[in-house]
Amino acid sequence: MNFSTICLLDLGKGKQPENTNSKKAAKSIPGVRECFSFSSSGRSVVRSVVLANGRSAAARLDTSVYNRNFDDPQAAFDYAFLRLRERPPQPSYTETVRVVDLFCGCGGLSLGAREACEASNKQFSCVGAVDNDPVPLEVYKRNFPGSKTFAREITELLDGKIGSSITSKEYPFVRDLGHVDILLAGPPCQGFSDLNNHSRRNDPRNILYERVARFVELVRPTHILIENVSTAMLGKEKAVERSLEVIERLGYNFDSGIVDTASIGVPQKRKRHVIVASLVRRISVMKVIEKFRVDRERSVMWAIGDLVNESKDKLFNKPSKQKVENVKRIMYLFDNGLFDLPDSQRPKCHRTGRHSYKSAYGRIKPDEPSQTITGGFGSPGQGRFIHPIEPRTLSPHEAARLQFFPDFFDFSSVKKRTALAAMIGNAAPMKLSYIFGLELLAQ
Secondary structure: OOOOOOEEEEOOOOOOOOOEEOOOOOEEEOOEEEEEEEEOOOOEEEEEEEEOOOOEEEEEEEOOOOOOOOOOHHHHHHHHHHOOOOOOOOOOOOOEEEEEEEOOOOOHHHHHHHHHHHHOOOEEEEEEEEOOOHHHHHHHHHHOOOOOEEOOOHHHHOOOOOOOOOOOOHHHHHHHHOOOOEEEEOOOOOOOOOOOOOOOOOOHHHHHHHHHHHHHHHHOOOEEEEEEEOOHHHOOOOHHHHHHHHHHHOOOEEEEEEEEHHHHOOOEOOEEEEEEEEOOOOOOHHHHHHHHOOOOOOOHHHHHHHHOOOOOOOHHHOOOOOOHHHHHHHHHHHHOOOOOOOHHHOOHHHOOOOOOOOOOOOEOOOOOOEOOOOOOOOOHHHOOOEOOOOOOEOOHHHHHHHOOOOOOOOOOOOOOHHHHHHHHHHOOOHHHHHHHHHHHOOO
16 A cells, blocks of 8 residues: 555444454443554554544555564554655545634644544535634644635634623635634634733733633534643733633633643643633543543654755755854854753853753653754744754754644645744644544544
């Protein structure tokens, strides 16, 4: 089987993939069972998802093209998924899941939701992708053809106060959307972030979080998934708390919690605040994480080791060019076998030993998940972004892999490095919406 092909198999009730030799027990969870197994030949790996109604579907990926001995079928499946160069053709499904993605960026949340839909024998349909930046929105359109997109400020589409009657601007937007099965939202997180030295969580962008609650109030989607930085609850405007009050008042079952994406198989330590809500299901964030927790965290080199010899002739594959001072700092790390740059080699403002930027100018450890990938991954001074085994920073391709974007995800429309870095760094790893999407759709 060609490595770039996924075969989706409707196995029917109670059936399992044929000619497979299971090497990992199925994860039994209420509503969903997901298991991974190698074929008897060892040349492919199968992910099988069994829904609450007994219907099953499987995705098979070829692993024979990789010069590796896999001992964990789940890790082998993810390894092959990340390296798919073409998105496999999908069958037609009888049931369609209507999705809206607010603050969609290039589509990390939608990517995971689409994978969850297809693993559940359902058709993903984006009826509304909203972002105020046309550059990542163009990437979204290329990767989710047929989606209805809005290159608008969310406040132009949803301008009414919470609790008020629908406005003249809101009415056509809501009317044209129709029924929405899943709302995805990743409101701007910079105002909540500990990395923001300017506003320290007192930022007007935080109020945009409440536009998500306004959408819920007007549209009443069946399911909701909202993700943000782990410090979102600390915003001085209390936008998250007020939004949760609205969601609860509207009759949703909801839960929230902090998720470290490394625990669910993303090769990156990225803690996110997640809200999941539903009109028809009760879901515990922590229980879902436990259900989908991987046996072993995925390392940086697991994700990007094969890209070391990749051609550096395109924007997507080329690391940033560094100033002379940073080249010297990078070489100091490699010449001395270090992963942390001593204060004596840092800029003057770091030489007091009292700074809190220990990871800045740092080299990534190859056998661990990376630190949080941000839009600054091309700058050594903005985090631990120096390549583990080569004296350079990460390329956009490597950063995308660490964010769990598979190789078939198309970034080719982006022509500027800063825009490409920002959309990759701001994205949500698709594993988040995949696991919660599976749980929400498990009926």
